[in-house]
Amino acid sequence: MISLQNVTKVFESNGNPVHAVNDISLDVEKGEIFGVIGFSGAGKSTLIRCVNLLERPTSGKIFINNKDMTELDQAALRKTRQKIGMIFQHFNLLHSRTVFGNIAYPLKLAKFSKAEITKRVTELLQFVGLEDKASYYPDQLSGGQKQRVGIARALATSPDILLCDEATSALDPQTTDAILQLLKKVNKEYGITILMITHEMNVIREICDRVAVMENGKVIEQGTVFDVFSQPDSRTAKNFVRSVMNDHIPDSILEQLKSNQPSNIYRLIFLGESASQPLLSQVNKQFDVEANVLFGQITELQGKPFGNLIVEFKGKQEEVRKALDFVEKQILVKEVRES
Incomplete structure (x- = not known):
């Protein structure tokens, strides 16, 4: 489904190269929920933005359904991105549009008919539990409700893949649990593959099938959630596991x-x-x-x-x-x- 092969992204800082992502190779299987965890500055956000080429990698290959994203022209890239939804830490909603309008926006860009848009948005509002908030504006919503709108918008074009960029880090614990349950529902009912980045190990524990641990732009450890929880190899992974297991003697x-x-x-x-x-x-x-x-x-x-x-x-x-x-x-x- 998703295959990253030796992906590197280099930025310039005061004339010096900074390897935000450094020679990373990862495979995400169809239908799984794959988590990438790391502390701030590990390169997680840059990595996930490389997947849909919001950030073009300096080197390496990114395959989506065996299609090399780095070789696509702009028209083909736009079409492929319609099958890749994305939700963000701070929601990225359009404040001048209603909940209905925010969810409809990607459908309008994809030139769906008015009847198709109304039908799809209505379905998604019911799916995320906001059917009574269609005419509300983002400023009238709670953080959890805003993220539900963000999820519905990401699902509007019926994507195969959902990218989650710190989707719960701006939410309180109770709301986080509700959003994670909704993402599980997305994965189960729609069969959508989810790639999510986070710095919260409880998110990995709750929702992910496999996990990769990042540090200084590199993946230093990866495996099933059970393997990483039960036998963490790196000190970074041990610290993350300890943060939720509280097993320090x-x-x-x-x-x-x-x-x-x-x-x-x-x-x-x-x-x-x-x-x-x-x-x-x-x-x-x-x-x-x-x-x-x-x-x-x-x-x-x-x-x-x-x-x-x-x-x-x-x-x-x-x-x-x-x-x-x-x-x-x-x-x-x-x-x-x-x-």
Whole structure:
């Protein structure tokens, strides 16, 4: 569906080149929700604007449905963009037009008939839950309502792809949840592929199938949401995961535990049905070890229970090893080596 091959975007700053996007390759499959996360200045917004060529890459190729976007003339590019919707952090609505007028605008540009426009806008107003706000102006709407208008406008020309540029970062948590549920509905009911950038890991956790982590213009890590949450490799990914999992062991406790070598501290990852199993109780019954729980949390990841437990196993090393062998056959176990 979307394939970025060695994409680079260089800007000039005071006569010096700045690599906002640096040799990035990504593939987004048809029908999936793919997230790109990174801190401010990582290059996320530049990357997503390269996809529909709002920013033309300095080098590299961008394929949409096997069509090289960088090789299209202006007429072909305009036609292709009709199948790529985009929603923005600050909504980008036309304040002189009503809600109906904002959603109708791309249809008018595409020269749809008046009857077609009325039919499509009415359908979309109902889909996003704003059928009673058609005659309102943007200044009369809440932030969440404005973003719903932005989503409806992006869907007006029946796109195959939806690009989301920090679509929830200007919203409060409750409104964010509602918008994410609407985007899930867009993905499920219309089968639209969604590429979204964000600096909020809870957005990735809630909605995405796969995720790429950006830093200094590069993708430093990518994989399924479960893989990145359960086994983050980079320090940046670990910091993002920690921001929503809150699984940091205080340094004072960690130092106290490590003074008694070996410390035998492990992270236990539970997914799905395993999250409700009394695994530690089984360990205590079958092996001569004591499990000291330092941290525990169960949340949802892609609609499935996701348990994250940090445990210190106390006992003779031979018994600890047997207990770990037993646990590793059922769930993911990772040794904790740092705070």
